[in-house]
Amino acid sequence: MRLDVVTIFPEYLEPLNVSLVGKARARGQLDVRVHDLRDWTHDRHHTVDDTPYGGGPGMVMKPEPWGEALDAIIDSGERERESEDGGEGAAEPVLVVPTPSGRPFTQELAVELSQKPWLIFTPARYEGIDRRVIEEYGDRLDVREVSIGDYVLAGGEAPVLVMVEAIARLLPGVLGNAESHRDDSFAPGAMADLLEGPVYTKPPEWRGRGVPEVLVSGHHGKIARWRRDQALVRTSQNRPDLIERCDPAALDKHDRETLESLGWSEGTDGRFGLAGEAVGE
Numbered sequence: 370m371r372l373d374v375v376t377i378f379p380e381y382l383e384p385l386n387v388s389l390v391g392k393a394r395a396r397g398q399l400d401v402r403v404h405d406l407r408d409w410t411h412d413r414h415h416t417v418d419d420t421p422y423g424g425g426p427g428m429v430m431k432p433e434p435w436g437e438a439l440d441a442i443i444d445s446g447e448r449e450r451e452s453e454d455g456g457e458g459a460a461e462p463v464l465v466v467p468t469p470s471g472r473p474f475t476q477e478l479a480v481e482l483s484q485k486p487w488l489i490f491t492p493a494r495y496e497g498i499d500r501r502v503i504e505e506y507g508d509r510l511d512v513r514e515v516s517i518g519d520y521v522l523a524g525g526e527a528p529v530l531v532m533v534e535a536i537a538r539l540l541p542g543v544l545g546n547a548e549s550h551r552d553d554s555f556a557p558g559a560m561a562d563l564l565e566g567p568v569y570t571k572p573p574e575w576r577g578r579g580v581p582e583v584l585v586s587g588h589h590g591k592i593a594r595w596r597r598d599q600a601l602v603r604t605s606q607n608r609p610d611l612i613e614r615c616d617p618a619a620l621d622k623h624d625r626e627t628l629e630s631l632g633w634s635e636g637t638d639g640r641f642g643l644a645g646e647a648v649g650e
Contacts, residue, residue, distance in 0.1 A: 375442070376525075379404070
């Protein structure tokens, strides 16, 4: 997979050289290229922003540097891939635009993007990128405007780091154990989309705190059930919305009993709501 990142702060992306992503780069599983947007400016101050039309606070990133940068990256990438494919044609990149106004970045989207051969990230600063850039490339490419949460950051570089790590760990061979991400919280189909439960390792006792007996029992069935129950408990506490929209077909009899013990009630359509709330309507 190839990843291009265009930014005015290339140094912000240094974490891409460490940990799993850095190792994947070193092994050639991930081709990451970080570009300085200011390389496509033509004035002595390397200006990338200007005041917004219509007035208002802040500055807006100018379309010219972004257009030149994206054109150059796309053209070079297409030439490389055509050469590698023997003239069979190059796969088009997916343009990923980090923005608070985008669709939520989820594990499902991470899985989808991990199956693409080429992603280009456009982390913006200030009040964002001139909308015409998104419209221009939206007519030519698959453009995804994505948000990592309901909050606002100073720029899009941190979201890029989040998304790249989430995507890269799904690539074949990046994780030491290929099964490691199968039961991740939010993984499609994992534990009925529940949060992952607590985990433990050696020593068996630490500061007077032991490990749940079931985990050292050797009884795989009971261990699986305990983990499932703990996932239900954690999801009920931290993300009740996941239980509210959980597919009833993904819940077995024991799941339903556990949810009822946690204060949930089953509606006429099989979905659960917290006791006292209307469900099944």
